[in-house]
Amino acid sequence: MEIFDNSEKISGNLNSTRIEELYRSLFDKLHGFVFCRIVYKNKLAQDFECILVNKTFENQIGQKNITGKTFSEIAPVLFKNESNLIERCAYIANSGLSESFETYLDSLQLWVLISIQCQELDHFILSYTIITDRKDKEKSIDILLRRYHSILEISSDGIHIIDKSGNLIEANDSFCKMLGFTKNEIKHLNITDWNAQGGKEESIALISELIFKKSFFQTKYILKDGRTIDVEVNTIGIHLDKEDYLYASAKDITARLENEKKIIDSIILLKKLNTDLESFAFIASHDLKAPLSVVRRFLSLLQDQKNSLSNENKDLYLKFIQNSVEQMNNLITELLQYSSIGNNKDEFVRIDLEDLLNSVKFTLAESIQFNRATININHLPVIFGNKTLINELFINLLSNALKFHNNSNLLTIEVGYSDKGDMHQFFVSDNGIGIAAENLQKIFTMFKRLHTQTEFIGTGIGLALCKRIVETHEGEIWVESELGKGSVFYFTIKKIELTI
Numbered sequence: 099m100e101i102f103d104n105s106e107k108i109s110g111n112l113n114s115t116r117i118e119e120l121y122r123s124l125f126d127k128l129h130g131f132v133f134c135r136i137v138y139k140n141k142l143a144q145d146f147e148c149i150l151v152n153k154t155f156e157n158q159i160g161q162k163n164i165t166g167k168t169f170s171e172i173a174p175v176l177f178k179n180e181s182n183l184i185e186r187c188a189y190i191a192n193s194g195l196s197e198s199f200e201t202y203l204d205s206l207q208l209w210v211l212i213s214i215q216c217q218e219l220d221h222f223i224l225s226y227t228i229i230t231d232r233k234d235k236e237k238s239i240d241i242l243l244r245r246y247h248s249i250l251e252i253s254s255d256g257i258h259i260i261d262k263s264g265n266l267i268e269a270n271d272s273f274c275k276m277l278g279f280t281k282n283e284i285k286h287l288n289i290t291d292w293n294a295q296g297g298k299e300e301s302i303a304l305i306s307e308l309i310f311k312k313s314f315f316q317t318k319y320i321l322k323d324g325r326t327i328d329v330e331v332n333t334i335g336i337h338l339d340k341e342d343y344l345y346a347s348a349k350d351i352t353a354r355l356e357n358e359k360k361i362i363d364s365i366i367l368l369k370k371l372n373t374d375l376e377s378f379a380f381i382a383s384h385d386l387k388a389p390l391s392v393v394r395r396f397l398s399l400l401q402d403q404k405n406s407l408s409n410e411n412k413d414l415y416l417k418f419i420q421n422s423v424e425q426m427n428n429l430i431t432e433l434l435q436y437s438s439i440g441n442n443k444d445e446f447v448r449i450d451l452e453d454l455l456n457s458v459k460f461t462l463a464e465s466i467q468f469n470r471a472t473i474n475i476n477h478l479p480v481i482f483g484n485k486t487l488i489n490e491l492f493i494n495l496l497s498n499a500l501k502f503h504n505n506s507n508l509l510t511i512e513v514g515y516s517d518k519g520d521m522h523q524f525f526v527s528d529n530g531i532g533i534a535a536e537n538l539q540k541i542f543t544m545f546k547r548l549h550t551q552t553e554f555i556g557t558g559i560g561l562a563l564c565k566r567i568v569e570t571h572e573g574e575i576w577v578e579s580e581l582g583k584g585s586v587f588y589f590t591i592k593k594i595e596l597t598i
Contacts (some may be wrong), residue, residue, distance in 0.1 A: 129228075134149060134224065149165065151165065161171060223526040259345050262341075276327075277349065278321045294320055446482045451479060474513070483594075571591040571592060573590035
């Protein structure tokens with residue numbers, strides 16, 4: 099300092115006595131200070147004589163007029179019990195080195211920061227600062243930190259702390275395992291490495307928004323292997339070392355959301371089943387009763403007129419009965435077929451649709467010939483699905499096209515395909531009678547018929563059956579049509595990658 103380095107300048111304004119008083123005042127205000135000489139006995143260092151001490155040292159020792167006394171006299175407990183300290187002082191005094199260190203003095207139950215310097219041979223300066231309060235605070239902080247890290251690592255939630263730039267400052271094991279990184283790998287990550295919703299600018303803006311409030315939200319995280327998971331995140335801003343950070347706790351809720359979706363799907367399915375049950379109840383009370391009434395009426399006529407009825411009328415009555423029984427049989431068969439679709443446990447298999455359509459054409463050959471129809475099949479892919487159901491789907495759609503047409507035009511039916519990413523999309527088009535716009539949404543409802551039995555024979559289940567088959571393959575079915583101008587039925591089937 100200038101006051102010590104420029105003694106001539108000072109002496110010009112102050113006399114030597116005043117300067118000595120200033121020096122002494124500063125000296126006494128220092129931390130504990132003592133200048134010692136080694137006391138030898140038989141050429142071995144035995145004790146230290148105090149040559150110069152300051153008032154801080156005297157006050158802490160609790161003695162005055164220490165100059166000229168030895169350590170063993172003024173602090174016998176310290177001299178006796180702190181052998182390590184005494185040895186270090188003697189070593190420094192003989193080596194010309196200097197050393198600073200922290201140590202705990204058991205005899206005084208104090209933490210001290212000690213500095214030892216050798217000024218000349220066999221002499222040393224010992225200055226010290228009592229740091230017990232600081233060490234107690236450090237111990238308390240250490241305990242808190244250990245508790246914090248214990249809680250951090252015990253937590254099953256992925257806890258992570260990021261700075262305002264999105265850099266990861268700290269993360270627990272659960273967060274590492276959640277993302278699939280090791281502790282070393284995760285150290286250098288930024289929020290943009292795991293935040294699946296938004297780029298760097300959006301992520302930084304989100305931090306700036308969240309850091310000043312407590313938040314709770316759902317988002318998606320990207321894993322090390324590229325997969326994404328759904329997470330539930332709690333965040334709160336914290337202020338440490340004059341910097342703002344975002345503390346976040348993330349919980350993987352992918353399985354929970356999948357279960358919730360399954361429950362919702364089950365509820366939807368249950369509602370659909372209830373609707374189907376209502377439809378079954380309706381058909382049981384109406385559509386099945388109609389042919390039964392015909393059978394009952396003509397059986398009654400046969401009974402009442404058995405003696406007077408001509409053979410011609412008998413045959414006519416029996417024909418009505420036979421037709422009604424056949425209608426009931428077809429209806430029951432299709433009802434059973436419809437109800438079994440949801441319970442079909444056959445595994446999905448590889449299906450070459452071009453082979454399958456050739457088989458379907460063979461099955462429908464008589465109807466195709468009777469209706470003088472032409473069926474054009476475009477290139478179709480190989481898919482994975484339930485072969486029995488897919489076969490039934492095409493049979494129903496082609497049978498529909500063969501049935502609903504007039505005889506004034508040559509019937510042409512086309513089957514085609516287009517790739518829609520994760521879905522296969524197919525169409526079956528015809529130049530038949532078409533469907534009125536107001537009926538386009540009705541035709542896939544079970545037992546919903548647009549024509550009488552005398553116009554077109556059927557049960558009203560076929561398209562409902564198609565819809566259920568398509569939904570079993572996680573697809574959709576719809577129709578585009580105009581009355582008198584034919585129809586195009588579209589349906590999709592989810593792509594499934596299976597090894598053969």
